[in-house]
Amino acid sequence: MGQITLENVTKSFGDVEVIPPLDLTIEDGEFAVFVGPSGCGKSTLLRLIAGLEDITSGTIKIDGKDATNIPPAKRGLAMVFQSYALYPHMSVRKNIAFPLRMAGVPEDEQKRRIDQAAAALNLTDYLDRRPGQLSGGQRQRVAIGRAIVREPAAFLFDEPLSNLDAALRVGMRLEISELHKRLATTMIYVTHDQVEAMTMADKIVVLRAGNIEQVGSPLELYHTPRNLFVAGFIGSPKMNFVEGEEARKHNAATIGIRPEHIEVTSEGPWTGRVGVAEHLGSDTFFHIHDTGLAETLTVRAPGEINLKHGDTIHLTPREDLIHRFDDKGLRI
Ligand code: ADP
Numbered sequence: 311m312g313q314i315t316l317e318n319v320t321k322s323f324g325d326v327e328v329i330p331p332l333d334l335t336i337e338d339g340e341f342a343v344f345v346g347p348s349g350c351g352k353s354t355l356l357r358l359i360a361g362l363e364d365i366t367s368g369t370i371k372i373d374g375k376d377a378t379n380i381p382p383a384k385r386g387l388a389m390v391f392q393s394y395a396l397y398p399h400m401s402v403r404k405n406i407a408f409p410l411r412m413a414g415v416p417e418d419e420q421k422r423r424i425d426q427a428a429a430a431l432n433l434t435d436y437l438d439r440r441p442g443q444l445s446g447g448q449r450q451r452v453a454i455g456r457a458i459v460r461e462p463a464a465f466l467f468d469e470p471l472s473n474l475d476a477a478l479r480v481g482m483r484l485e486i487s488e489l490h491k492r493l494a495t496t497m498i499y500v501t502h503d504q505v506e507a508m509t510m511a512d513k514i515v516v517l518r519a520g521n522i523e524q525v526g527s528p529l530e531l532y533h534t535p536r537n538l539f540v541a542g543f544i545g546s547p548k549m550n551f552v553e554g555e556e557a558r559k560h561n562a563a564t565i566g567i568r569p570e571h572i573e574v575t576s577e578g579p580w581t582g583r584v585g586v587a588e589h590l591g592s593d594t595f596f597h598i599h600d601t602g603l604a605e606t607l608t609v610r611a612p613g614e615i616n617l618k619h620g621d622t623i624h625l626t627p628r629e630d631l632i633h634r635f636d637d638k639g640l641r642i
Pocket residue numbers: 323328346347348349350351352353354355
């Protein structure tokens with residue numbers, strides 16, 4: 311079991327309120343991602359759930375029971391940090407066993423849980439090695455193993471992949487998602503990277519300055535962002551925003567259109583001049599100038615397309631996929 315509920319939770323450091331009153335429920339077995347720019351309160355929120363910080367007011371419930379005043383070790387949650395802090399002089403087996411030894415779990419039960427965790431994480435052949443003899447990804451798995459053996463009600467991850475290089479990050483992302491499917495345990499995962507959020511989450515919680523901007527599945531956030539912040543934050547490359555006359559034609563203060571929803575066409579309502587092209591092979595992202603709509607429009611085109619810097623082109627937006635926002639930046 312691992313349902314986590316925050317009711318009217320606030321957090322202040324001194325007289326600075328970093329989390330204004332906040333309500334949130336994470337369901338048992340869910341993979342929830344807290345995402346938002348640096349300093350928006352993601353780690354603070356996770357630490358409040360873990361009990362590593364005291365909340366200023368409100369209630370935290372775990373499986374319906376008030377956990378607000380329960381110390382971290384008794385909440386049944388396991389935290390995995392970015393810096394994995396393994397003991398260098400201990401074997402992988404001993405590192406994973408550490409929390410069980412601390413808790414006085416009998417030897418044979420320790421062994422059962424370690425073998426099971428090692429198998430889940432492909433670490434069986436490495437149990438006698440020391441952390442120094444492992445790759446970065448394997449070390450991160452050992453840190454996760456140390457959390458798994460506690461058989462927690464929920465796993466809490468704070469930017470666990472930030473120290474890894476890009477290729478390894480993609481691999482570990484998949485491993486953690488696989489692990490979640492296998493364990494079916496609640497996971498809360500903090501990241502500033504919206505791609506991680508989109509690819510891993512059942513439920514994304516977008517935070518800005520301690521406020522929840524939107525909660526939803528990856529595709530809900532992609533298709534129906536509630537405001538300009540979420541619209542600009544979710545999706546890569548970013549959504550294009552257009553104000554002025556073109557927006558007014560759509561009865562909006564601002565319209566948004568994603569790069570993948572603008573087509574390069576032989577005729578079309580919009581014209582512009584080709585600027586920098588980013589070739590990914592599968593796709594090309596063009597930065598288009600002189601449209602009279604915005605300083606730059608980003609457009610996704612096929613990988614092989616015959617356009618040169620400086621060419622004048624026509625563009626056709628998918629009218630049905632234009633997002634409309636009012637003068638307060640809220641979705642219409
Ligand atoms: P994130 O993890 O999203 O980058 P944090 O939760 O670490 O953000 O921080 C949120 C805000 O709270 C920041 O403005 C940060 O400076 C402030 N903050 C975090 N921890 C403390 C602390 N122990 N004392 C004072 N301010 C803090």
